Amino acid sequence: MSTRDLAGVVVLIAAVGCARTTKVETPNLGKLATAAQIAGWDISVGPDGVGLPPGSGTAAKGAAVYEQKCQACHGAKGAGQPNDRLVGGHGTLASAEPVRTIGSYWPYATTVFDYVRRAMPYTQPQSLSNDEVYAVTAYLLNLNGIVGENDEINARTLPNVRMPNQANFIIVYPPSAR
Amino acid sequence: MRPVARQSRRGFLKRAAALLAATGLVGRGPAAAVAADPPELPSWMKAPGAGFSPYGAPSKHEGKVTRTFARSQAGTTGSGAIRAPLEALEGTITPSGLHFERSHSGVPDIDPEQHRLLVHGMVKRPLTFSIADLLRYPMVSRVHFLECSGNSQLLYQATPPNLTAGATHGLVSCSDWTGVPLRLLLEEVGADRSAGWILAEGADAAAMSRSIPMAKALDDALLALFQNGERLRPENGYPLRLFLPGWEGNMSVKWLRRLKVVPAPIMTKDETSRYTDLQRDGTSLMFTYPMEVKSVITQPSQGITVQGAGLHQISGLAWSGNGTIKKVEVSTDGGTTWRDATLTMPVLARALTRFRLPWRWDGAAAVLKSRAIDDAGNVQPERAKFIAEHGSNAVFHYNAIAAWSVAPNGEVKHVYA
Numbered sequence: 031m032s033t034r035d036l037a038g039v040v041v042l043i044a045a046v047g048c049a050r051t052t053k054v055e056t057p058n059l060g061k062l063a064t065a066a067q068i069a070g071w072d073i074s075v076g077p078d079g080v081g082l083p084p085g086s087g088t089a090a091k092g093a094a095v096y097e098q099k100c101q102a103c104h105g106a107k108g109a110g111q112p113n114d115r116l117v118g119g120h121g122t123l124a125s126a127e128p129v130r131t132i133g134s135y136w137p138y139a140t141t142v143f144d145y146v147r148r149a150m151p152y153t154q155p156q157s158l159s160n161d162e163v164y165a166v167t168a169y170l171l172n173l174n175g176i177v178g179e180n181d182e183i184n185a186r187t188l189p190n191v192r193m194p195n196q197a198n199f200i201i202v203y204p205p206s207a208r
Numbered sequence: 209m210r211p212v213a214r215q216s217r218r219g220f221l222k223r224a225a226a227l228l229a230a231t232g233l234v235g236r237g238p239a240a241a242v243a244a245d246p247p248e249l250p251s252w253m254k255a256p257g258a259g260f261s262p263y264g265a266p267s268k269h270e271g272k273v274t275r276t277f278a279r280s281q282a283g284t285t286g287s288g289a290i291r292a293p294l295e296a297l298e299g300t301i302t303p304s305g306l307h308f309e310r311s312h313s314g315v316p317d318i319d320p321e322q323h324r325l326l327v328h329g330m331v332k333r334p335l336t337f338s339i340a341d342l343l344r345y346p347m348v349s350r351v352h353f354l355e356c357s358g359n360s361q362l363l364y365q366a367t368p369p370n371l372t373a374g375a376t377h378g379l380v381s382c383s384d385w386t387g388v389p390l391r392l393l394l395e396e397v398g399a400d401r402s403a404g405w406i407l408a409e410g411a412d413a414a415a416m417s418r419s420i421p422m423a424k425a426l427d428d429a430l431l432a433l434f435q436n437g438e439r440l441r442p443e444n445g446y447p448l449r450l451f452l453p454g455w456e457g458n459m460s461v462k463w464l465r466r467l468k469v470v471p472a473p474i475m476t477k478d479e480t481s482r483y484t485d486l487q488r489d490g491t492s493l494m495f496t497y498p499m500e501v502k503s504v505i506t507q508p509s510q511g512i513t514v515q516g517a518g519l520h521q522i523s524g525l526a527w528s529g530n531g532t533i534k535k536v537e538v539s540t541d542g543g544t545t546w547r548d549a550t551l552t553m554p555v556l557a558r559a560l561t562r563f564r565l566p567w568r569w570d571g572a573a574a575v576l577k578s579r580a581i582d583d584a585g586n587v588q589p590e591r592a593k594f595i596a597e598h599g600s601n602a603v604f605h606y607n608a609i610a611a612w613s614v615a616p617n618g619e620v621k622h623v624y625a
Binding site for chain 2 (some may be wrong): 055059061063068073126128132136149155201
């Protein structure tokens with residue numbers, strides 16, 4: 031047997047060995063999910079806007095929602111206390127006392143909608159209507175000087191909102207990306 | 209019933225000693241010695257012990273060994289973390305009841321019969337699975353550490369934290385995890401492997417979510433159902449959690465209910481505003497997934513007094529999310545000289561590794577350090593070098609060397625040295 035043939039056998043053994051370890055039989059118990067079932071659960075929104083629902087809101091409308099549902103934890107106009115500050119902090123990230131807020135830190139505006147809808151208000155998550163979430167998102171972006179008071183925020187406009195700190199994130203995965 | 213023993217002189221002395229101990233007039237040592245030294249027969253040998261219990265609990269004498277240093281967001285009870293008491297533990301497996309917990313909106317009370325996992329997105333067949341379904345799938349068991357990326361973040365601060373090893377480093381634990389390889393479910397739904405990413409979402413009140421690289425999902429990701437042989441504890445994801453060996457803890461999404469195959473990261477709150485690492489120049493590192501090589505001495509450590517000069521054993525934990533611990537070096541002179549510690553077998557990849565080293569203390573002031581090295585060649589850095597590189601604002605992924613000072617009176621304190 032030539033060296034070349036031997037190499038071929040080694041490759042074949044490796045391939046068979048690999049197939050044996052990767053192919054595991056499963057009982058196939060998954061039940062087909064309907065479109066309605068998926069729609070009921072799929073609340074994630076990517077930076078491209080995929081997943082944003084119908085509806086809209088403005089900062090002017092969002093102020094009232096914020097005062098009623100958010101202010102007790104996040105302070106008047108997002109100033110913080112007792113919980114996270116949501117507004118300001120621009121220009122502090124390289125200082126000894128960085129202030130990370132939606133305006134100074136968050137790289138994507140869609141994340142505000144996604145997070146408020148899934149997790150806020152803390153004591154009543156997933157209780158706001160889509161219009162309320164759009165309005166609060168618009169309000170928080172407006173407080174940070176990123177959108178105008180009467181700008182309509184909806185599935186079309188929100189993904190186009192550019193956040194000031196986006197360019198300062200360095201993606202290090204996979205390791206070769208750095 | 210046993211007859212009441214006639215009061216003896218010895219019994220009187222014993223009760224008096226116990227009374228003095230209870231009032232704090234004498235230390236525990238002398239009183240215990242009176243009771244247990246031969247030829248005295250201990251009372252627990254003179255009558256049958258307790259009956260059987262359906263679920264065992266630690267000895268009542270170990271009641272002080274609890275999770276510690278709990279911190280929750282203002283106005284909340286379940287948005288924060290509680291730490292494993294590393295200084296009170298030995299070996300490498302963390303008891304399930306002492307495993308650290310990091311939760312973002314409390315621990316949900318999930319009925320396993322109602323719970324479902326939905327796998328959808330870029331798949332041929334979107335499917336739902338019940339827990340009973342998943343329990344029939346082929347499983348694997350693996351010992352792995354889990355570490356919150358915020359572990360030891362207090363060491364970023366300018367002054368050494370006046371806290372125990374568990375309070376500073378206790379957001380790491382290690383368990384025997386059993387579950388279904390995620391790869392098997394991705395094959396069943398016909399996931400588009402070119403999709404690149406999977407959004408994982410929990411069934412807690414935060415609907416905690418992270419984007420997971422497809423490569424990790426196909427490599428070693430588990431849908432974990434069991435922890436240390438029993439079903440997951442509620443605070444660790446009952447009835448189902450994602451488990452990503454070696455990667456920052458929050459990505460191992462607890463109470464897993466949804467996996468969506470997607471073309472790009474969703475950029476959730478917990479991969480943008482949280483769990484990104486702010487550097488000294490104001491840029492932030494994003495998707496810093498593996499937990500870096502790290503170690504900490506747990507015996508002795510702050511809160512444990514070294515009892516006199518002579519022979520002691522240094523003991524600690526080392527781990528790396530990038531592989532297997534190859535070596536742990538220990539210094540007892542603040543880093544001037546180093547000796548190799550003994551690693552307790554088996555040494556497993558992405559698992560806590562116990563190291564030990566005999567130490568003959570001369571009773572003079574000393575500074576103890578440990579330095580871990582993994583099989584990928586990563587070396588745990590000194591704190592000064594680490595801070596010089598990353599600054600003090602990163603919050604996450606702190607892995608520098610921890611130092612303990614030992615004073616001539618045996619008191620141990622966290623120091624920067």
